[in-house]
Amino acid sequence: MKKIHTHIPGFPRIGAQRELKTALERHWRGESTAEELAEVGRTLRSRHWAAQRDAGLDFVTVGDFAFYDHVANHIQLFGCEPARFHFRDEPALARYFTLARGRSGGERCGCGQEGAALEMTKWFDTNYHYLVPELDADTRFALASTRLFDEVAEAQALGHAVKATLIGPLTFLWLAKATDGSCRLDLLDRLLPVYGEVLARLKEQGVAWVQIEEPILGLDLPQAWRSAFETAYWQLNQAGAQLLLATYFSPLEENLSLACRLPVAGLHVDGVRAAHELVSVADWLPVHKVLSAGVVDGRNIWRTDLDAVLATLAPVLDKRGGRLWLSTSCSLLHVPYSLAAETALDAEVESWLAFAHEKLAELALLKTAIEAPGSAAPALAATRAALASRRASPRVRDAAVRARLAALPADAAQRKSPFAERRLLQGAMLNLPPFPTTTIGSFPQTPDIRAARAAFRRGALDSAAYEAAMRAEIAQAIRRQEALGLDVLVHGEAERNDMVEYFGEHLAGFAFTRHGWVQSYGSRCVKPPVIWGDVSRPAPITVDWARYAQGLTEKPVKGMLTGPVTILQWSFVRDDQPRLDTADQIALAMRDEVDDLQRAGIAIVQIDEPALREGLPLRQSRQAGYLDRAVRAFRLTAAVARDATQVHTHMCYAEFNDILPQIAALDADVITIETSRSAMALLDGFGDFRYPNDIGPGVYDIHSPRVPGREDMLALLRRARAVIPAEQLWVNPDCGLKTRGWDETESALRNMVAAAHQMRREANSRKPLEAA
Known part of the structure; x- marks a missing residue:
């Protein structure tokens, strides 16, 4: 034996x-x-x-x-x-968490540098x-x-x-x-x-x-x-x-x-x-x-x-x-x-x-x-x-989904006009200042929000009361953003449990666990949906929330979506067909959501793809095929947008420089990326590549409780300005603010807005010299 x-x-x-x-x-x-x-x-x-x-x-x-x-x-x-973590002879565990989370309260390390994670x-x-x-x-x-x-x-x-x-x-x-x-x-x-x-x-x-x-x-x-x-x-x-x-x-x-x-x-x-x-x-x-x-x-x-x-x-x-x-x-x-x-x-x-x-x-x-x-x-x-x-199982395959994908025209993944033409239309409609300020999407998920969601799930709160509670949170988020002076607002995503799970709950072909948690980093856990069958969208998902938020302000409010590749990557995906065939099905569902948002009067739609780089095969010989299909899935989602509808995307911590041509091929009007922890080093490749569209390099590390000062953000923005033309730059945090508290969030965003205003003053003072 x-x-x-x-x-x-x-x-x-x-x-x-x-x-x-x-x-x-x-x-x-x-x-x-x-x-x-x-x-x-x-x-x-x-x-x-x-x-x-x-x-x-x-x-x-x-x-x-x-x-x-x-x-x-x-x-x-x-x-x-x-060396910057050798601080007042702290015990090893305290230093360990400082490695991970930075040091809050503006404290300085023994070497005199800020305690960035x-x-x-x-x-x-x-x-x-x-x-x-x-x-x-x-x-x-x-x-x-x-x-x-x-x-x-x-x-x-x-x-x-x-x-x-x-x-x-x-x-x-x-x-x-x-x-x-x-x-x-x-x-x-x-x-x-x-x-x-x-x-x-x-x-x-x-x-x-x-x-x-x-x-x-x-x-x-x-x-x-x-x-x-x-x-x-x-x-x-x-x-x-x-x-x-x-x-x-x-x-x-x-x-x-x-x-x-x-x-x-x-x-x-x-x-x-x-x-x-x-x-x-x-x-x-x-x-x-x-x-x-x-x-x-x-x-x-x-x-x-x-x-x-x-x-x-x-x-x-x-x-x-x-x-x-x-x-x-x-x-x-x-x-x-x-x-x-x-x-x-x-x-x-x-x-x-x-x-x-x-x-x-x-x-x-x-x-x-x-x-x-x-x-x-x-x-x-x-x-x-x-x-x-x-x-x-007859539940796994949906003939209508497969027929619709097969019938797509050849140009279904192509925006109508090139970026230069779209940019003019969008600029006239939005009328934004230089260095426009925005956030990535989510705002703090407070105990009140979590309690309301938990009560709704267990039946202790009916749908009308839950919707009223979420609308109150959205209204508060809009008021806070207006008071801070942000240029492009978000509704804050109070109603969302997770950026992937939330959409999966509204799509056919998904199943959900109650305790299927997986660690993403530190204490941050995600509960990936299970994609077991063909994917479709039975009804609009975000439109009512976005319409309500836009009705509260004269400033533009972004519609917030998760992109098809990220939904794919952050789910447990069926293994009975090629993964990127499933991505195309998701793209078609999210394409319908983009169209419904713009028809509801939403001028900016953000389609987040933080996991695009994550899905890249480790072997170079397999990367080109993946990137072609992944880019097509994003474009299939976004191409329904009219020229005047500004499409944003967001990407998380990753090495982007080796896939910059494919990032450019997404043809998003604005991309936001996480760059603060690397002190804008990740931005160098975008400058060398001469990235053609607008870009928002993150100036605020949201994964740390540390509140960066105005001067910290100014230093990062000036570093970005040295690499990317000023007219292409947006100002934003690294990522969504879901895990932060309101006090630190408002303090950091106030500093961020002040830094953007200073950049505008510097740009104005530079204009006569540049003209000469």
Whole structure:
């Protein structure tokens, strides 16, 4: 009988009921101590390790837990916190949260710089945000935290066999940024001895395996980085720990033989996104090494086709024998905790799903099916029946949706006139000043708003009373914006629970969970909708709210929509058709919403696409096809806008410079982007590219409680003015203000408006000189 081992790369941190979110926010409000927060962490880790043990996993994974972000954990582990965070000898946890959230109240660090938080960006092609390490040519590393070792001891005291996990040294450096333009790879020789200390200490603790994650092996790496792997892992191997090199999110391709020959004891590969490589890896990997096959999807929530997995594994089993481990493709951080709490989910749809706990059970069933096929037969039959019901369900496909898409004319994704002509019409209609000020869309979701929504959902508030409460919130948001002197207003999105979930609730083909939370960053969680069938819009979604808000003011109010690619990326998407076919269906539904908004008198419509870059395939060979389809989906949504209707879009933290031609091809009249944490560095590419349309670089980091002053924003705007012509610049925060409080929001926006007025004065004083 073959002996198969099972494990997972990581588990969700936030808790079944978002216990970590609650504890973090209480601590940040000063309502609990650091020790009370630490106790919540211990409770969650114990619970999650127990779930892995109870599912029959051979090891529990330690080191995947973080109070904010696992990359931030490594910044402290390696002693490379930037100097500005060394403030009054604060304890490590306080500094950790300052890395993530900045310092409020205008306090200054010991180095005399403002306490701005670290930049955030997306973890590869996921919606998880990590904190970007800041390095320079003088960075030194040292073992500076015992958190990982303490958690290992914690798990061992509970009787668990431990597999510790670390981000690998090359991936850590790749994900960092060099603040002085130096080469990050040059720091490898300084970093490796600290990794060696960590590995040696883990071995001393009796850790069975150390999972060392190098997902950059799934990227198109420069030769210097590829060459560094063999030297680095030869050195790490000297520590004597059993290393399981882990890759995920992408095929290895040209890095396959490199990964297989590195001096490690085992290799984990993504057997979902790179199932076609499993046999090749089994061939290349020396027989004495373990192959960990990630055959259960760690990124989506559909039940695994276990028959298909077993068929894929058959030739691998023949080659590997007992040196095969089964796992999820990646950490389960990216899926919800458990289906057990979903008592209101459509029963048929629920039968098609598997969350983190259910995926542990799938691993156990796969192991049984290999080791003792007869005893697994009833459970395999039940899975087979669920998959068959999904394929046969008449609810999944809508003939009318498919016919409408097939009948679209060739120019359906093309605005009527070029931007230069539209700009003149829009300028005459809107009559905005230079450096027009606006916000991204949402305003603070106050306790009153949340209470009203909760009461409405449980039936304690009828629809008329709920609508009245939301209209009162919208009226208040309009009054506050007018008092601040903003030029283009928003209705504030009081009625929206989430920018994707809200729209999904009004579209056909979506299902919703009550507790399907996934961590986005820190305490911020999202509850992605489940797209299980063809998508259509039964009725207008936002029109009444936008019309009401516009009726309260003479200033233009933006209609606020989420774009098709972002709805796609931030949902759990059906896997029975190409993802971008689903994006086209969403685009057609949102196109109808754009048309209804402009017919209702809304002169500006914002179609947010913060996830456009996130969806970019990690391999360059696949990127052009994705970008063509993604751009078309946005344009299909926006092209119904008349020339005089100004279309905005918004994008979140990401590296945009490599897709600027495609961003320009969206042909949005105005784009707003997050740039404040990078001090406008992200804007350089737009200037070099000579971005043709208007742009609003964010001047206010809304992810931090810190209120930037007028001078802070002026410095950023002057930096932007040096890169982008003044007539193209808008002034706005980085992102929506949903998570902030009204006091800090109004203070920051007041400073932002003052900075814009100063820029107008400076522009006016410059005009005679420019004319001369």
